[in-house]
Amino acid sequence: MGNIVVSPHDKEGQHHMMATPTSNNPNGGSAATAKNKSEITVLLLGAGESGKSTLFKQVQFFHGVGITHDQERIELIEIVRLNVLENAKNLVAATQHLNIPIEQPENRETAKLIINSLNTNDLEDPSWSKRLYSLWKDAGIQKAYENREKFQLYDSTEYLFENLDRICSDKYVPTVVDVIRTRTKTIGITDMKFDVGDGKQLRLVDVGGQRNERRKWIHFFNTVDAVVFLTSLSEFDLNLYEDNGYWRVKESLRVFNEVVNNALFYKVPFVLLFNKRDLFEKKIATKSFSKYFSGFNEAEEKNPVACIEYMTKLFLNEITEHPLDTVSVKTLSAIDHDNSKQVFEEVKQFIMTQQHRE
């Protein structure tokens, strides 16, 4: 069971000491379903930065809740700008780390300010848009960006820098796309409910993916009706956020193994989503895929379909207990609105038909 065992959460003494679920309650999932047939609980699981919250936000968006309203997005200004600053900071720090000089002297000045004193409030000044953009276009920063697998950087970096003129304005209101592309580390466990017809409600549960957050997942394992496991295709050259020096794919496989082979999920429909397909296709065009997977045929490494097939096999090989006919594998690009809508519909259909079969 690895480290998903116990997670006591409260200082005041309510220790949710759950035994390892293998022993006493193998049918916990279906038992819960029998109790409350009208609600279907779907868990979004996966390691850190696999796109769980992005998908969650997309689902919120096409169900007309949360970020759909301007008023709620205004509150996220700070978070979007924080993303810009963190990206800029990480890039500047990376140039120092990788010994890449920033070429233009005025950009060096900007970099110094970013490291030392800049805060999100300053970004209200439109002049920062030009300065940051010029920094972004600096040859040194671009070189660091090309080597981004060597440090931690958000996927949205390029998007945010290309939209600086909007973001650095005092009239800025984040668009839905801005919010979806903003990276926020999910803390804790959060959920949303919406109707799916037949008088049924779907309860989608979003969780954090870092190691300590995973210890909290167990609280939902008993009541789950379906699991959607996300993993990022484009992480094959990256290391962990919480533990720099640990390969992300290895972590994803480990987490997948723990989840899919959990006794509580034997009878539960399981969806494996390969996310960030768009990024992945861009990435394999310039980077070597086979370098990271020794068993992969090098001649095929520019073919995304072959690569995804290989990854699929890699993940499905981890399954030892779960019946394979209730596992569905799909690819997704969660930042793409239409794609995620379509994929989520398919996932929903799959879950519903599996429910019916029972």
Place this chain on the structure above:
Amino acid sequence: MKKQETNQTDLKTPKSIADQDPTNSTSQSSLRPSITTSNEISITDDTLSSIDVDGSDDEVISLDVLSERGRFLNLLKIIIRYKVIEISYIIFWGIVTYIALSARIFLSPADTLIEPIFNSSWKSLETYCNYTARVDNNLYTLIISAILFLIVPIFLTVDCFVSLIKYFRLRRENKEKGIKTENFLVYHFYETDPFVYRSESLLRFIFDVIALIIYLVLSSTINTDGTVGGTISSLVITILLHFFGGTFSNPGVTIYKTYHNFIRMKKKSKNALMPSQQIQNLQELMSSPVSSFSIDYVISRRVEREFFHEFLKKEFSVENLLFAEDLQKLRNINERHARSKVSKVKEMVKLYLSDNSSVFEVNIPSKIIHAELKDFRELTQLMNQHGIQLNSIPKSIKEKSSTRYFPQIDSTIEDQVRKLIENLSKSDVFSTLNIEIYKNLMDSFYRFKHSRKWIEFVKTNKVQI
């Protein structure tokens, strides 16, 4: 100078600082870097100096005005102003007494020479004054002294009543806002009276009474021949009055308490977990962006914090709030209290920062935790190597003193240990952890603001307002 300017502009445009952002880690030690305190010191007039100089009773002097450089000057100004009131009061009564007595003396013709009971220094004037007049004079002096003597407790009682009324009003207001109010004694003698005139007057009165009793006892028992006992009693009175009670003013207590207060003020403004002034009420909070300031506002208030805590419990992320609060507690421990600092850090590392074994492990990249705990790890390593127990760390370490605290180890290693303890004792220790934890809280806080329970709470409070 620049800092002062920014502070003052912040006063005028509170919004400008409200959206401060936690990313600028290197220049600012804490997340709430130039947070302004709402802990205003209201300076009320002293009981004795009831002469109202500028006509304001409860003048409020905000700490922002007392910014870095101007702070000392301002403090000096306040002291001088209140000392001036006191001195002018003393001079006023002195002049009145002298005029009254002199008038009496000069109006009466000279008479036989008899030792006066009081005012032996007036001997030179004896030739101008006859015996009955002198007795009268002594009587007047006595009466005036008695009046002065009685005025003090009367004023003290009246002042106490006024203060009591104000205190209850404040407590009611605070209860509505959900802030805890200090008890009355603290409020009366400390918070509303930063220069402790009240306690000083009370002390003075008590000492006067004691001195009087001693004088009476001594003069009635020992003083039969009128020489030894008289000298002793005069000595006792002199000592008591001038060193403990003071006849008119007691500089000792004032200076000590002023210094103490001043230190406390400075510390508070630096570290304490305080509601930001920028957000005045819930309505403003609801419309403000999610920032470290709005989080601070909620967790600095009892009722609001409870809501947030409940919400986090439901989302399984209480550890972030607990960590943020513990970090604040750590920072609030006096810098010299080495042992409690180290043991607090140890406790926090065990509870939040050791991966896999921490019950409340927080979601912060290991790289950052590692960098921040470098000093602590080194310290524990040194302590293990040289067999130093946590208990053998002195309760408080004085800076720059040459005392050896760990005699069993080499002095160079002791220097290392002390340096590490000093680093851990800094008031802005773990600043990047603080930033990270606030980032984590921001994610939960955004959802918290839209939780049904919270919105309902804000709505019901709106009705009350």
